[in-house]
Amino acid sequence: MSKYDPYKKQVLETCLQLMEAGFFGTRHGSAGNVSVQVDGEDTIVITPSGIKYTDLSPADLCVLNFNGARLEGPHEPSVEAPMHLACYQHRPDVSSVIHTHQPHASAFGLINHSIPALFDEVAVAIGHVVEVVPYGLSGSNDLLENVVAKLDNRCHCYILQNHGALCMGPSLEKTLLFAELLEKTAMVYQMALATGKEITTLPEGLPLGLFQITTMRQDMEIARKAALMPAAAV
Ligand SMILES: [Zn+2]
Numbered sequence: 001m002s003k004y005d006p007y008k009k010q011v012l013e014t015c016l017q018l019m020e021a022g023f024f025g026t027r028h029g030s031a032g033n034v035s036v037q038v039d040g041e042d043t044i045v046i047t048p049s050g051i052k053y054t055d056l057s058p059a060d061l062c063v064l065n066f067n068g069a070r071l072e073g074p075h076e077p078s079v080e081a082p083m084h085l086a087c088y089q090h091r092p093d094v095s096s097v098i099h100t101h102q103p104h105a106s107a108f109g110l111i112n113h114s115i116p117a118l119f120d121e122v123a124v125a126i127g128h129v130v131e132v133v134p135y136g137l138s139g140s141n142d143l144l145e146n147v148v149a150k151l152d153n154r155c156h157c158y159i160l161q162n163h164g165a166l167c168m169g170p171s172l173e174k175t176l177l178f179a180e181l182l183e184k185t186a187m188v189y190q191m192a193l194a195t196g197k198e199i200t201t202l203p204e205g206l207p208l209g210l211f212q213i214t215t216m217r218q219d220m221e222i223a224r225k226a227a228l229m230p231a232a233a234v
Pocket of ligand 1: 101164
């Protein structure tokens with residue numbers, strides 16, 4: 001038994017839900033990766049590299065510290081582990097990161113087209129825009145640096161050019177919801193664009209105004225997490 005077991009179980013359950021929904025692009029591959037931060041620690045639980053989700057058991061998941069050192073797990077972590085760690089380090093509001101190859105969102109990475117907040121619930125949940133992160137090879141430092149350069153907008157979802165999507169949030173449950181909302185928005189936006197007619201948008205300024213509710217929640221989450229860290233308890 002390990003204190004990380006509940007987190008491993010939760011990550012694997014999230015992976016299986018994403019796989020069933022087709023968010024990894026296939027149901028029989030190992031694409032995509034999922035991680036969660038352990039409460040009160042600079043530690044994450046992340047999926048291993050190159051193993052089908054249906055072949056995974058919780059004990060196969062990796063536990064890494066923020067320096068990338070493996071604390072538990074028999075396999076190499078996902079090649080995108082440095083990208084996940086960079087998200088946690090640059091976004092202290094984030095406790096979960098999900099990287100998918102979800103089809104509708106990925107399509108916008110092929111036309112290098114950001115997705116505006118077209119629905120008010122999306123502006124609150126995801127942010128005022130879903131930006132495209134310039135291409136970098138999977139697992140490369142280029143990709144990591146390109147992601148980090150976008151994180152300051154505090155949004156919860158990004159599209160990786162010619163690759164997939166990257167979602168993050170305060171919990172696995174919320175981040176899974178953000179990934180679903182992103183896919184729904186991308187699909188509806190594509191359907192609307194396909195008509196060739198003008199796309200209507202939310203009133204000017206409303207998406208950013210609504211997203212301020214989210215950034216206030218993020219600030220509260222940052223304070224909650226900081227209070228859990230050992231140094232804060234002294
Ligand atoms: Zn990928």
